[in-house]
Amino acid sequence: MPAQKSEFEKAVYEGGFRVLLTKELIAMRIDELGQQITRDYRGLEPIIIGVLNGAFIFMADLIRRIEIDVEVDFIKISSYGDAKMTSGQVVMLKDINAEIAGRHVLLVEDIVDTGLSIEFLRRKFTALNPASLKYVTFLFKPDSVKSDIRIDYVGFEIPSEFVVGYGLDHKQILRNLPAVYIMD
Numbered sequence: 001m002p003a004q005k006s007e008f009e010k011a012v013y014e015g016g017f018r019v020l021l022t023k024e025l026i027a028m029r030i031d032e033l034g035q036q037i038t039r040d041y042r043g044l045e046p047i048i049i050g051v052l053n054g055a056f057i058f059m060a061d062l063i064r065r066i067e068i069d070v071e072v073d074f075i076k077i078s079s080y081g082d083a084k085m086t087s088g089q090v091v092m093l094k095d096i097n098a099e100i101a102g103r104h105v106l107l108v109e110d111i112v113d114t115g116l117s118i119e120f121l122r123r124k125f126t127a128l129n130p131a132s133l134k135y136v137t138f139l140f141k142p143d144s145v146k147s148d149i150r151i152d153y154v155g156f157e158i159p160s161e162f163v164v165g166y167g168l169d170h171k172q173i174l175r176n177l178p179a180v181y182i183m184d
């Protein structure tokens with residue numbers, strides 16, 4: 001019996017999913033964000049906190065475009081489970097280890113959809129008294145967001161469709177796709 005095709009193969013080689021953002025476009029935009037963050041944070045030695053799992057690839061590429069001293073840490077939260085729709089409840093699965101009172105904190109998200117996760121993070125981190133708290137997200141869905149929180153750095157605004165790749169998953173797979181695809 002022939003081996004069953006992986007979702008990865010279907011996406012990359014069979015045109016099964018539509019490409020929304022190519023890896024070249026992603027790299028160019030991350031260069032710009034890195035330069036902007038370098039300028040804005042010079043002399044501040046920020047702590048850059050990645051929101052797992054989705055942000056790990058974006059974060060890894062972004063910090064290599066930032067040309068000042070930075071610390072990194074990670075927090076893990078979940079609002080989706082394995083579904084395509086948010087469950088409406090955010091739970092923290094792993095906390096940060098760094099001491100952030102008086103520090104400049106930059107939170108790195110993969111995507112802001114309804115904004116529920118970022119609202120949860122804002123409440124949590126504001127209570128820890130950082131010197132400043134800003135947000136960077138790789139993707140932003142303006143038509144889905146229900147929060148009025150200001151995102152300081154946005155990679156790309158995208159339509160309200162379910163996307164995968166470059167860190168974003170569906171049922172925990174497809175994070176390793178090098179580009180961003182729309183999953184119909």
Ligand code: IMP
Binds near residue numbers: 054079116161162168
């Ligand atoms: P929010 O709390 O509704 O803003 O959703 C944030 C989280 O939901 C993100 O960090 C992602 O993990 C997940 N998510 C939202 N939209 C998508 C999508 O289009 N593809 C994959 N994951 C998504």
